[in-house]
């Protein structure tokens with residue numbers, strides 16, 4: 001067990017559908033602290049960096065179009081094993097496979113609009129927190 005920080009984001013579909021309060025309520029009920037938060041529109045270049053690992057995938061440009069299609073809520077969460085824990089709360093990438101009770105299981109139906117993002121490993125969390133919240137450095 002260790003206290004970790006992870007990068008979490010409510011994607012444009014979640015903001016459009018006014019799920020911000022619901023998702024933050026779940027985060028706080030779980031026991032994580034929201035130690036940084038901002039509503040922002042992601043510059044295209046930042047989105048391309050953020051999803052750089054998918055640059056060569058066929059869905060890359062659609063993914064960047066989507067994530068820049070409206071405001072997101074970017075957050076840093078802190079708590080015990082927060083990186084894996086937030087991923088568990090989100091559920092599987094494809095909402096069709098996501099269990100009921102998870103965010104994607106409860107609030108999404110398609111893989112391209114799956115409501116929330118979370119860092120997938122400690123190194124990713126450091127990189128993403130740095131990209132979106134350089135002031136925390």
Ligand code: ATP
Pocket residue numbers: 054059063092093111112113114116117118119120
């Ligand atoms: P995220 O990084 O957004 O939190 P993830 O880590 O669960 O999601 P990744 O494999 O990193 O999943 O994929 C990033 C995003 O790209 C997914 O959230 C999804 O919206 C999109 N994506 C992934 N695979 C596909 C696919 N096969 N077809 C269309 N979109 C996809």
Ligand code: MG
Pocket residue numbers: 118120
């Ligand atoms: Mg990912």
